[in-house]
Amino acid sequence: MTFRQARWDEPAVWDLAPARPADAPPQISGIPEKMRRKEAVHWPELSELEVIRHYTRLSQMNFGIDTSTYPLGSCTMKYNPKVSEVLARRPGAADVHPFQPEATVQGSLEVAWRLERILARVTGLPEISLQPAAGAHGEYAAMLMVRAYFRDQGELAERTEVLLPDTAHGTNPASAAMAGFTTREIRSKEGCVDLEELRREVSKKTACFMLTNPNTAGLFESEILEIAEAVHSVGALLYYDGANLNAILGVTHPGRMGFDVAHLNLHKTFATPHGGGGPGAGVLGAGAKLGPYLPVPRVVKEGRKYRLDYDRPKSIGKIKTAFGNFGLDLRAYAFILSHGEEGLKHIARRSVLNSNYAAAQMGQYLPRPFRTLVKHEFVLSGAPLKAKGVRTLDLAKRLLDEGVHAPTVYFPSLVDEALMVELPETESKRDLDAYIAAFGRAISDTPENLHAAPRSLSVTRVDEVRAAREPLLSWKDLRDAAAKAETP
Amino acid sequence: MARWIPDESGEEAALLESLGIPSTDALFTDVPKRARIGRMGVGAALEEREVVGEVDRLLDRNRPLSHFSSFLGGRLTSRYAPAAVDAIVSRSEFYTAYTPYQAEASQGMLRALFEFQSLWVEMTGLDVANASLYDGATAAGEALLFCRRLHEGSRFLVPASLPWEERSVLENYASGPGLRVEGIPYDDVTGRIDLDFVRSAVAQKDVFGVLADVPNGFGHIDEGIPELKSLLGDVPLVVSADPLSLSVLEAPGRYGADVVVGEGQGFGISPSFGGPLLGLFACRHEHVRSAPGRIVGATTDTEGRRAFALTLVTREQHIRRSRATSNICTNESLMALAFVVYATVVGPRGLARLQSTLAEKARTLASGLGGVEGLKAPRFDAPYLGDFTVEVARGTADEFLDRLLRRKVLGGHSLADPRPGATRAAERILVGITEATTEKDIQKYVAAAKTAIAAVGRSA
Numbered sequence: 038m039t040f041r042q043a044r045w046d047e048p049a050v051w052d053l054a055p056a057r058p059a060d061a062p063p064q065i066s067g068i069p070e071k072m073r074r075k076e077a078v079h080w081p082e083l084s085e086l087e088v089i090r091h092y093t094r095l096s097q098m099n100f101g102i103d104t105s106t107y108p109l110g111s112c113t114m115k116y117n118p119k120v121s122e123v124l125a126r127r128p129g130a131a132d133v134h135p136f137q138p139e140a141t142v143q144g145s146l147e148v149a150w151r152l153e154r155i156l157a158r159v160t161g162l163p164e165i166s167l168q169p170a171a172g173a174h175g176e177y178a179a180m181l182m183v184r185a186y187f188r189d190q191g192e193l194a195e196r197t198e199v200l201l202p203d204t205a206h207g208t209n210p211a212s213a214a215m216a217g218f219t220t221r222e223i224r225s226k227e228g229c230v231d232l233e234e235l236r237r238e239v240s241k242k243t244a245c246f247m248l249t250n251p252n253t254a255g256l257f258e259s260e261i262l263e264i265a266e267a268v269h270s271v272g273a274l275l276y277y278d279g280a281n282l283n284a285i286l287g288v289t290h291p292g293r294m295g296f297d298v299a300h301l302n303l304h305k306t307f308a309t310p311h312g313g314g315g316p317g318a319g320v321l322g323a324g325a326k327l328g329p330y331l332p333v334p335r336v337v338k339e340g341r342k343y344r345l346d347y348d349r350p351k352s353i354g355k356i357k358t359a360f361g362n363f364g365l366d367l368r369a370y371a372f373i374l375s376h377g378e379e380g381l382k383h384i385a386r387r388s389v390l391n392s393n394y395a396a397a398q399m400g401q402y403l404p405r406p407f408r409t410l411v412k413h414e415f416v417l418s419g420a421p422l423k424a425k426g427v428r429t430l431d432l433a434k435r436l437l438d439e440g441v442h443a444p445t446v447y448f449p450s451l452v453d454e455a456l457m458v459e460l461p462e463t464e465s466k467r468d469l470d471a472y473i474a475a476f477g478r479a480i481s482d483t484p485e486n487l488h489a490a491p492r493s494l495s496v497t498r499v500d501e502v503r504a505a506r507e508p509l510l511s512w513k514d515l516r517d518a519a520a521k522a523e524t525p
Numbered sequence: 526m527a528r529w530i531p532d533e534s535g536e537e538a539a540l541l542e543s544l545g546i547p548s549t550d551a552l553f554t555d556v557p558k559r560a561r562i563g564r565m566g567v568g569a570a571l572e573e574r575e576v577v578g579e580v581d582r583l584l585d586r587n588r589p590l591s592h593f594s595s596f597l598g599g600r601l602t603s604r605y606a607p608a609a610v611d612a613i614v615s616r617s618e619f620y621t622a623y624t625p626y627q628a629e630a631s632q633g634m635l636r637a638l639f640e641f642q643s644l645w646v647e648m649t650g651l652d653v654a655n656a657s658l659y660d661g662a663t664a665a666g667e668a669l670l671f672c673r674r675l676h677e678g679s680r681f682l683v684p685a686s687l688p689w690e691e692r693s694v695l696e697n698y699a700s701g702p703g704l705r706v707e708g709i710p711y712d713d714v715t716g717r718i719d720l721d722f723v724r725s726a727v728a729q730k731d732v733f734g735v736l737a738d739v740p741n742g743f744g745h746i747d748e749g750i751p752e753l754k755s756l757l758g759d760v761p762l763v764v765s766a767d768p769l770s771l772s773v774l775e776a777p778g779r780y781g782a783d784v785v786v787g788e789g790q791g792f793g794i795s796p797s798f799g800g801p802l803l804g805l806f807a808c809r810h811e812h813v814r815s816a817p818g819r820i821v822g823a824t825t826d827t828e829g830r831r832a833f834a835l836t837l838v839t840r841e842q843h844i845r846r847s848r849a850t851s852n853i854c855t856n857e858s859l860m861a862l863a864f865v866v867y868a869t870v871v872g873p874r875g876l877a878r879l880q881s882t883l884a885e886k887a888r889t890l891a892s893g894l895g896g897v898e899g900l901k902a903p904r905f906d907a908p909y910l911g912d913f914t915v916e917v918a919r920g921t922a923d924e925f926l927d928r929l930l931r932r933k934v935l936g937g938h939s940l941a942d943p944r945p946g947a948t949r950a951a952e953r954i955l956v957g958i959t960e961a962t963t964e965k966d967i968q969k970y971v972a973a974a975k976t977a978i979a980a981v982g983r984s985a
Contacts, residue, residue, distance in 0.1 A: 042630075042714075042734070049636070049640065050640050050805070050865075050869060051640075051643070060874075062772060062773045062877035062880075062881075063773065063878065063881040065773055065880070065881055065884045065908075065910060066884075066888075066908075066937050067746075067908035067909070068774070068908050068910075069908070071748075071780075072746060072748065072750075072771070072774055072775050073753060073773070073775060074771070074773055074774055074775050074776065074877075076871040077873045077874055077877060078644075078647055078771065078772055078876065078877075079647045079650050079770070079873070080647055080869070080872070080873045080979055081643060081869065081872075082872040082873065082874065083869060083870075083872070085559060085607070085671075085870055088609060089612065089613065089864065089868050091607055092613040092616075092637065092862075093613070093616065093638055093867055094633075095633035095634075095636050096613070096616040096618040096619050096633050097633065098632045098635030099617065099618040099619060099630070099631055099632065099634050100618070100622060100627075100630040100631060101617050101618045101619065101621035101624075101890075102617075102621035102622070102802060103617035103618065103621045103623040104617075104618060104621075107621075107622075107623070107634060107933070109623060109626070112623055113622060113715055116529055116619050117528075117617075117620070118529060120573050120576060120710070121677035122615070123577075124576075124577065124581075124584075125797070126581050126611070126795075127581070128589045128591060129581070129584030129585060129587045130584055130587075130797060130798070131529075131795035131797050132589040132590050132591060132603065132795060132956070133587050133589050133590065133797065133798045134590055134595070134597045134601065134603055134796045134798070134935075135601060135796065135799030136597050136599065136601070136938040137588075137590075137597065137739035137799050137935060138926070138927070138935075140930070141587065141588040141592075141930075141935075142587055142588075142798065143586040143587065143797040144583045144585060144586035144587035145584075145687075146582045147583050147586060148580075148584075151583075152575055152874055158566050158567060159564045162564065164832065165867065169661035170663070170800065170802075171659065171662065171853075171856070172799070172854065173842070173852040173853060173854045173857060174659060174852075175665070176852065177530065177852055178697075180701075181700065181701070184701070191736055203948040206843075207841070207843035207844070207845075207849070207854075208842050208843075208852045208854050208856075209844050209853035210842075211842035211845075211846060211847060211849040211851065212852040214701075214847040214848070214849075215670070215698075215701050215852055216700075216701040216705060217700070217701035218701075219700055219847075220846075220847040225934070236829060239683040241743070256555070256789055257555040257556055257557070259555045259557060261557070261560060262557060262560055269685045269751075270838060285556070285588065286652070287562070287563055287565055287802055288553055288556055288561065288562070288564055289556050289849060290558045290562055290612070291566075293560055293561070293562050294560050299886060301843055302855075304855065308529075310620045310621055310859070311620075311621070311622065311623040311855070311860040312620050312622075312626075312857070312858050312859030312860075313619050313620065313622040313624070313625065313631075313634040313638075313859055313862065314622075314623060314624035314625065314634070314638075314656070314819065314855060314858035314859075315624075315657065315801075315855040315856040315857045315858050315859065315860070316855075316857050316859060317855035318800075327928065333944065334943075337907075338548070345614065345943075347944045347945070348942040348944070348945050348963070350945070351781035353697060354693035354694075354696065354697060355690050355693040355694050356663070356694060356697055357659060357660055357663060357694065357800070357802075358600060358601065358660045358661060358662045358690055358691070358788065358802060359799025359800065359802075360796070360798065360799040360800065361799070361800055362796075362797075362799075362800030362801040362802075363797050363798035363799055363800050364773075364795075364797040364800060364801055364849060365800070365801065367580065368924065370580070371576050371580055373567065374568075374570075374571045374575075374576045374579060374580075375529070375571060375573065375576050375916070376567075376570055377567060377569045377570030377571070378564060378565055378567040378568060378569065378571065379567070379569075380570045381528070381565070382568060383530055384530065386550075386552070387530050387537065388548040389549065389552045389553070390537060390540050390541070390544075390549050391540070393544055393552055394543060396546060396978045397543070397544060397948050401628070410552065410554070410555055411738050412555075414864040419971075424874060432868075433627065434627075437627060437629055439948075440936050441632075442627060443627050445626070446936060448843070451945055461824070462530045463530060463531070464528050464531075465536065465605045466531070466536040466539060466540060467529035467536075468711055469540075469866055470884060477816070484672065488539065491629045491630075494629045494632070494634045495629075496628075496629055496632055496826040496828075496830055496832040497826040497827045497828050497830075498826060498827045499628040499629055499824060499825075499826050499832045499833070499834045499838065500628065500824045500825055500826065500827070500832070500834075501628065501824065503824045503825065504568050504823070504824035504834045504836040505822070505831075505836050505837055505838070505839075505915070506823040507824075508651075508822050508836060508837065509811065509823040509824070510638070510642060510652065510653045510654075510813070510821070510822050510823075510836075511613075511641035511642050511643040511646040511653065511823055512646070512647070512650070513643065513646050513647070513652065514823070515823060516909055522948075
């Protein structure tokens with residue numbers, strides 16, 4: 038291994054400038070004394086070069102897709118096309134205020150409308166809203182729609198429960214709970230929903246079943262039509278978590294599988310950058326039952342003009358300021374235009390091909406808990422490593438030393454010491470082979486080296502237990518801790 | 526077709542061969558026939574230059590703000606962002622990363638987020654900030670749920686003047702647990718919230734939180750806000766603050782706020798037709814385990830060096846699932862980075878000077894519009910820092926604004942709730958200013974306003 042990350046002895050931004058006496062900000066007439074800030078905000082005054090150098094150095098101590106294969110399962114870390122970055126910064130996109138009159142934003146409205154129409158075809162769900170700011174935000178909005186729907190049906194008092202499989206993303210139960218539902222997990226059988234168990238568990242109490250397909254074990258839920266039937270037979274609704282849509286683009290879609298409502302992550306399937314943890318964009322798609330409940334405004338076309346329609350009496354209202362994350366909608370639109378029908382289908386084929394290839398190779402090192410035909414991602418169990426005193430966490434850290442990112446670890450929780458690997462369609466065979474080779478070196482290394490990893494990054498193993506036990510959450514905390522340490 | 530799926534060398538054939546299958550069809554045998562679809566109807570792929578042409582053709586139908594004298598204000602602004610902000614945000618080590626789950630590989634983003642959190646702590650006078658939420662409105666929604674974890678009750682009080690969008694978002698956050706959002710009446714002259722109303726509501730023991738905004742939904746400063754906490758006892762106070770205003774206004778933590786939320790878009794983030802935005806959230810140490818969202822903490826590595834990691838994760842959805850404090854996963858990290866870079870490039874004194882400049886320009890505009898027959902500007906007798914409310918004496922705000930548009934003046938936005946059945950404040954306009962607003966822009970607005978309001982009068 039020859040990789041070395043930059044290791045700058047870069048001070049915190051507040052240590053770059055000498056402390057200076059605090060002064061009062063300028064007085065603004067009319068502001069009463071009791072509301073005036075007495076001392077300027079405690080923050081350094083720096084030259085622009087000092088600021089640029091500081092954050093450039095920080096950036097050099099960070100992995101991104103542009104520097105490293107980044108196989109986080111269920112995150113779909115694919116290449117973020119540069120052309121989208123250029124387009125999103127055009128004045129016609131960036132320098133447009135959401136409260137401008139409709140006549141002056143016809144371009145933005147048309148982009149939104151066109152993207153919605155395409156996503157309706159991709160999902161098989163005719164009604165689309167671009168308003169949610171992230172996947173979990175879309176889930177939450179959908180659960181509010183489910184709630185509003187059953188309220189209108191007069192069944193809300195009875196339908197208090199949302200069911201989900203034990204492989205569900207943590208956001209699913211969290212979103213359902215925020216929307217006022219209780220949640221219950223359905224046990225999986227060999228990595229998929231146990232249909233018999235589901236049939237036993239659904240009832241008039243069930244408002245919704247939330248499902249990711251392919252699921253987080255990387256498996257396609259082949260009994261999806263039977264699942265949909267079981268859920269619908271008791272009058273409940275079926276929710277599609279679109280985190281893993283990449284694997285099935287053009288093969289099937291939520292509408293055909295029987296889902297009533299879905300969210301998509303534009304920052305996964307449609308390649309908008311993940312931004313170090315956001316922004317995202319969590320599009321909502323709905324069929325006939327839930328369509329009327331989507332957030333307002335909706336974009337409508339009348340003749341050749343586009344308009345924002347607020348006249349949706351059943352709508353849940355707003356879930357965010359203004360509209361969706363337009364900057365990301367535009368990037369996704371450019372991505373779709375670049376691929377076209379065949380390109381989108383190619384995405385599914387190639388991502389699944391990459392995944393099965395890597396699974397077969399990496400499966401030589403660690404057991405694969407479920408069936409071997411996987412979709413866009415696969416799961417390995419690091420449990421055998423425990424015999425030599427090594428854990429999945431050590432393996433993940435050792436992979437970082439190879440200059441590649443680790444897979445998602447310890448999820449899904451039904452697999453002991455899980456690693457969840459997703460290598461999207463933009464990873465070349467050369468990069469796959471390099472990753473597999475790095476994995477082989479990492480797993481064959483000595484326990485001592487695995488425990489000592491990482492050694493090639495800007496820091497060695499980070500003490501996360503201490504971070505939680507003695508929380509230091511801001512500069513202020515650091516100052517207070519330093520002052521306390523000085524007091525005998 | 527784009528070059529983004531690597532197969533120029535025919536490498537897919539090698540991958541298939543390694544798996545011993547003739548085509549990728551063999552990889553989809555787990556999708557039942559009845560669930561298959563045919564064509565989606567998406568159209569053919571375009572070359573990159575064609576994509577650029579097509580998107581530019583659509584964007585050309587927009588009239589960006591530079592085309593107008595713009596006085597759009599409110600929580601979202603079009604203030605200038607120094608080029609340095611985009612230079613950092615465009616570093617692909619930052620923008621192509623994801624949530625820093627592997628701390629050692631992500632110290633850059635973790636440190637930047639820690640600096641962002643620290644800045645919001647300094648601005649608000651509270652102890653802990655999270656690493657961002659979606660926008661100001663959802664941050665207020667999370668604050669509502671946060672308050673309910675700290676205090677019993679079913680009523681959450683907000684100024685009746687709160688922008689309708691925020692009210693709607695809050696009502697959604699309240700609806701899940703069956704809580705109620707209730708408007709606090711305001712004084713018709715000053716726009717100040719009725720403290721007696723708050724006092725008597727709190728006395729009924731069913732209020733679990735109170736939110737006040739600075740500036741308020743009318744753009745004005747409510748002088749009663751610092752007294753609010755003394756009426757609440759242990760009922761949590763949420764202050765929704767414009768971050769720029771905190772460069773000159775007292776830190777809300779100093780007058781008793783338990784939570785400070787805000788919209789961070791004005792700090793280096795382009796308006797982009799409404800997103801991405803940035804939700805700000807800070808609270809006190811003793812409540813941190815009830816806080817929503819990601820939090821970065823300082824710790825050490827095995828060699829004792831300063832290092833950073835996501836922390837207090839047992840609050841979060843991936844660990845706690847249905848009992849998590851929030852469903853937040855992806856947030857707005859890159860926008861948080863823009864926020865801290867913006868504030869650091871401009872500097873604390875620069876921010877205060879900027880706010881002071883906006884206040885001066887706003888006064889010039891208000892006195893100009895105040896002299897126009899048929900307009901009341903500012904509508905409320907209360908201090909302001911940049912935004913303020915104008916009221917038309919005839920017709921509606923929309924009619925007036927339409928006429929201004931003909932003169933290439935974006936005269937602000939109507940405060941009315943556009944949903945059918947809602948009639949609130951159809952004659953009120955929120956007017957804003959930026960550092961780019963010139964004396965000439967202001968004169969143009971005043972002149973256009975005279976003709977516009979006169980014309981509305983004639984047609985009415």
